[in-house]
Amino acid sequence: MNDEIKVTELELRILQCIWQNGEAATVNTIIELWPESDVPGYTTVLKTLQKMEVKRLVGHQKQGKQHAYFAKILSEQVTKGRLSTIITRLFSGNKLSFAEYFLQENEFSAEELDELKAMIKEKEAQK
Known part of the structure; x- marks a missing residue:
């Protein structure tokens, strides 16, 4: 699969619920695990999953009468x-500017x- 995976905010939140649940999640489980108080409706979650x-x-699998x-x-x-x-949009692709901002x-x-520091040393050792 392509390295550049594009997801919307809603798709990301749905994926986070699925990852949090483990193997798979039904629409109802996703709604129960929703991290914010502004929970989308059942149909919105279902249609987004279909897209x-x-x-x-x-992907999905049958789980009784529902899809997981x-x-x-x-x-x-x-x-x-x-x-x-x-990094591309906010820092014009400059990874060092991003790192500096992150550290500051x-x-x-x-x-x-x-x-x-250990991560940097490890990265240097890989070069």
Whole structure:
């Protein structure tokens, strides 16, 4: 599957509910797991899932009288695509500008900074 996976905000929230539930989730389960108070209606979730199935983001299996939807993509694939879009649009594709912004705008504990340093050293070792 293509590395550049594009999902809407609604599709992302639905995928997050499916991933949170584990293997698969029915429309009712997705609604129950919805992270915000502004829960979309049953039909909205169902129609979006049907569109997502056409886009090959999800698949379904029969579960009694209902369909249980499962993700056909990994959360890492979605993260990569969305982060790439952010870096391109907000930072003109400059990864260092993004990293600088991220470091300046967030508070890190000493342990987290040590982890970041270790990640950088590991990346350097791969080169």
